[in-house]
Amino acid sequence: MNNIDKVKTIIIKKPLKLDCGKTISNFPLAYETYGKLNEKKDNAILVFHALSGDQFVTGINPITNKNGWWTHLVGPNKSVDTNKFFVICANVIGGCMGSYGPNSIDPLTNKKLGTNFPVITINDMVNVQYNLLDHFKIEKLFCVMGGSMGGMQVLQFVANFPNKTKTAIPIACTASHSAQNIALNELGRQAIMADSNWKDGDYLNLKNSPNKGLSVARMAAHITYLSQKGLQEKFGRKLQERDDLKFSFDADFQIESYLRHQGSAFVDRFDANSYLYITRAMDYFDLVKEYKGNVSDAFKKTKVKFFIISFTSDWLYPTAENKEIIIALNAAGADVGFIEIKSDKGHDSFLLEVPDFLITIKNFLQANY
Amino acid sequence: MKKEFHIIAELIQKNKRVLDVGCGDGTLLKHLKDNKNIDTRGLEISKKNVQICVSKGLSVIEGNAEKDLQQFPNSSFDYVILSQTLQAFYKPEKVIDDLLRVANKAIVTIPNFGYWKVRLNLLFKGTMPVTKNLPNKWYDTPNLHMCTIKDFVNFCNKKNINLFKSIALYDEKVSKINNNNLEMKNLFSELGIFSIEK
Known part of the structure; x- marks a missing residue:
C-alpha cells in the first residue's frame, strides 16, 4: 500500500x-x-x-x-x-x-x-x-x-x-x-490458510499473497453483515449483465458478482495475516x-x-x-x-x-x- | 405537565433513585431530574418515545415491563412509577410483584373503570366505555385488565401490600381516598394514584 x-x-x-x-x-x-x-x-x-x-x-x-x-x-x-x-x-x-x-x-x-x-x-x-x-x-x-x-x-x-x-x-x-461468530471467523481464517500462497503467514517476504483466500473470507463475512430481507430486496434473483442463465460457473446472478467485487476490493486494502489476528482477538473476547x-x-x-x-x-x-x-x-x-x-x-x-x-x-x- | 405527574412528583423525595416504567416521552422523569435531583431511569416500549427521551438526556431502555423488569436487581431503586399502564399487561399481578421487588416503593396510577361516566356508558348505551381517559374502542384498546379504584384497593389488601397513600383525581381536583369514602371516590374519580409498599 x-x-x-x-x-x-x-x-x-x-x-x-x-x-x-x-x-x-x-x-x-x-x-x-x-x-x-x-x-x-x-x-x-x-x-x-x-x-x-x-x-x-x-x-x-x-x-x-x-x-x-x-x-x-x-x-x-x-x-x-x-x-x-x-x-x-x-x-x-x-x-x-x-x-x-x-x-x-x-x-x-x-x-x-x-x-x-x-x-x-x-x-x-x-x-x-x-x-x-x-x-x-x-x-x-x-x-x-x-x-x-x-x-x-x-x-x-x-x-x-x-x-x-x-x-x-x-x-x-x-x-x-458467540459460538456462531467464532465459527464464522474460523471459516474466514481457514479460507486464508487454505490458499497455497499463505505459506504459514510468510507470504509478505515472498512474491504472492493469499488473495483468493482473503477474498473468500471477505465474501463469506460480507453475507453475515447483511440480512435475508435486505439481500432479497436488493438482489433477488436478478441476473448480471445477461438475459438468461449461462449454464456455467460464471457470476450469473448479481449477488455473485457483488460478492466477488467485495472480495477482490478487500484484498487491495487489507492484509490476510491481519485478518487472522483480528478475528482471533474477537473470538477471544x-x-x-x-x-x-x-x-x-x-x-x-x-x-x-x-x-x-x-x-x-x-x-x-x-x-x-x-x-x-x-x-x-x-x-x-x-x-x-x-x-x-x-x-x-x-x-x-x-x-x-x-x-x-x-x-x-x-x-x-x-x-x- | 399534567396534574397526575405533579401529584406523583410530590410523592417522591429529593435525591432518590427512580425508575419510570412506561415513561413515555420522559416528561415526568425530566421534571424529577431537573427539580428534585433524582437519579432517573426509564423503561419504554415505543422506539419513538425512547428517541425523544434520548434527546432530553434521559437514560431510557427500550423494553417491555413484563419481560424486562426482571433484569433489575432487588431494591435497586427507591421508587418505581407505573403511570396508567397496569391495565395493559397480560399479568398485572406479576408486574406489581416485580415493581415491589426492584423498588422499596411503587407509585401506581390507574384509570378508574368505576368512574360514573364509564358505568353509565355501559349501563345506558350498552357499549364498552369510551371516555377522556379511556379513548380507545374495544377492538383497538391496549387495555387488557381494566380495574376500578375499589378493585385495586381490594387487590392490595388481599396481597398484604401496604397502601401508603391513596389519592383520587377528578377534573384536576385532588382528594384522599380512605376506607370511609372508598365507594364515593370509586364513583366520582377518573384516576387513582397509589403509593404502595411491601
Whole structure:
C-alpha cells in the first residue's frame, strides 16, 4: 500500500504485557484525528474501529482514496460533529494501516513478522490505545464509541478505565463472542490458510499473497453483515449483465458478482495475516470469563453513562446479545439507555445511512455534552 | 405537565433513585431530574418515545415491563412509577410483584373503570366505555385488565401490600381516598394514584 509511511503514528515506548504473556515495547500506533481539542480538553471522542476498519473514520482515506468508514456519522455538522468534538481513532494493533502488526519488520531478522507477531486480544488493543490519552494530555474523554468489534473495545475500555470517559456508546456488539461468530471467523481464517500462497503467514517476504483466500473470507463475512430481507430486496434473483442463465460457473446472478467485487476490493486494502489476528482477538473476547461469570463486576463502580444500540435485522450481534450487556449494567446499577433501531440492512446498519441511528447518536451526544 | 405527574412528583423525595416504567416521552422523569435531583431511569416500549427521551438526556431502555423488569436487581431503586399502564399487561399481578421487588416503593396510577361516566356508558348505551381517559374502542384498546379504584384497593389488601397513600383525581381536583369514602371516590374519580409498599 502506497503512502503507508505517511500516516500519523506515536511510538509507544513503555513495555506492555500482552494477554498471551509476551511483552512488547517501542512499537508504533497509527492514528488520525478530526476537529480540534478545546482548551478544557473535554470534547474528545475516541472512536474504535471494527474488524476491517482503520483510523480513517471520515473524509477521504489517503491510503485507499475511498471515503472513511463512518463518513455518514462523523464530520462537520454530522451526528458526531467535528466542528464541536475532537475525534480520535487509532488503527488497532494487529491491523495493517500503520500500527504494530504482522506487517511490521522484525528488527532481529529484518523480515516482516507475519505469524511471528504475537496473538493479541481486545484487551491488548484497548490498553495500547489508552496511550493516546497521555499523548493528547486528555484527563477524561467525553465519549468512547464503536460498532461491532469497536463496541467490544468500548466495553473493554470502560471495564479497564472506568473514570476515563464520561459516556460510552457500544453499538451492535456483545460481551462475549458467540459460538456462531467464532465459527464464522474460523471459516474466514481457514479460507486464508487454505490458499497455497499463505505459506504459514510468510507470504509478505515472498512474491504472492493469499488473495483468493482473503477474498473468500471477505465474501463469506460480507453475507453475515447483511440480512435475508435486505439481500432479497436488493438482489433477488436478478441476473448480471445477461438475459438468461449461462449454464456455467460464471457470476450469473448479481449477488455473485457483488460478492466477488467485495472480495477482490478487500484484498487491495487489507492484509490476510491481519485478518487472522483480528478475528482471533474477537473470538477471544469474553468479558464473562474475564470477570469470572459476572460481567456486571466489570462495571461495578462506573459512573459512565452508557447508551447501547442494536439493529432489528442484525443476526451477527443480535439484540438479545446486546441486551445481555444492558442486564449486566443494570445489575451493577450503572447508568444505561438502550434502543433497537429498525433497519433491514443487517449488522452493516451501523456503517450505513440509517436515519434513526444517525439521529439517535446526534441527540445522545448533544444532550450529554 | 399534567396534574397526575405533579401529584406523583410530590410523592417522591429529593435525591432518590427512580425508575419510570412506561415513561413515555420522559416528561415526568425530566421534571424529577431537573427539580428534585433524582437519579432517573426509564423503561419504554415505543422506539419513538425512547428517541425523544434520548434527546432530553434521559437514560431510557427500550423494553417491555413484563419481560424486562426482571433484569433489575432487588431494591435497586427507591421508587418505581407505573403511570396508567397496569391495565395493559397480560399479568398485572406479576408486574406489581416485580415493581415491589426492584423498588422499596411503587407509585401506581390507574384509570378508574368505576368512574360514573364509564358505568353509565355501559349501563345506558350498552357499549364498552369510551371516555377522556379511556379513548380507545374495544377492538383497538391496549387495555387488557381494566380495574376500578375499589378493585385495586381490594387487590392490595388481599396481597398484604401496604397502601401508603391513596389519592383520587377528578377534573384536576385532588382528594384522599380512605376506607370511609372508598365507594364515593370509586364513583366520582377518573384516576387513582397509589403509593404502595411491601
